[in-house]
Amino acid sequence: MIVLVWINEGTWRAAVDAARAHTGAGDEITLLYVTGDDVAEAAHGAFVGLLGRGHPERDPGDRVAALSASAAAELLEAAAGRLDRPATRLRARGRPEREVVRAAEGAGLLVCARDGDRRRPGPHSLGPATRFVVDHAPCPVLLVWPEP
Template identity: 50%
Template sequence: MRVLVWIAPGTWPAAVAAAQQRPADDDLLLVAVDDPQEALPAGALLGLMGRGRPPAGAPGLTTQEARALLDQAAEALGRPCRTQVLSGPTERVITAAAVDADRLIISRDGDRSRLGPSSLGHHARFIIDHAPCTVELIWPESIPGLGTIPPLPGR
């Protein structure tokens, strides 16, 4: 099976952990995105390498930062894989890359303190809505309890 794994700042360790559970004969492709419209300030990647989560609306990676993140993710994966830096609008290039995949592994990139649609950032929401393959959606941290679901409107 061809599996595409989106390696994104702040949530990539969960995506890598899910990829580690895939069968040994799966063809794993780890991708990170250089999105010129969302460039990070110099040196900002150091704070995003899996420690905590980036603030909502955090900017994207440069090509060099994306390559460094992929190298770290591939090492953490600990098994053969391919890596690729994609360039362009994040949600568009991930969705396009999924055309050649049987499965796409992504992590929630929004508010992960409660269940609900806000746990998906705009990139993940677009990708899930448009992916041309099966999507495996991962919680990067522990899953919030059912008590975090908002009440029905008017109650």
């Protein structure tokens, strides 16, 4: 079975631990991290609109995008280390909810963690992106609570 594990900064440990606990040795695991474009685009837009006329080499959007890619690589490496078994590492860029649903095509299981209000069970325990993924995933979803 192909298992896709969606990791992000706040909940990756719980998702990786669930994947380790609920998959077999023969399962193919893919760790997915999605970098949203919104922060780098906002930095670029602010630069162009207010500061950057005539100085494209100073565009902070490029630096933010590079830092984001570096952080994604580090998080994927940490997740692979915690998983402690072979896994494919996949980075995507775009709207996280759309990229996760797209990446889950052909998977037998998607593992993700709740990322909303942890004090209240129910719909508010899911952030908007996770709610979209749960509602639109093309495969079964294992939804776990992150550690306290």
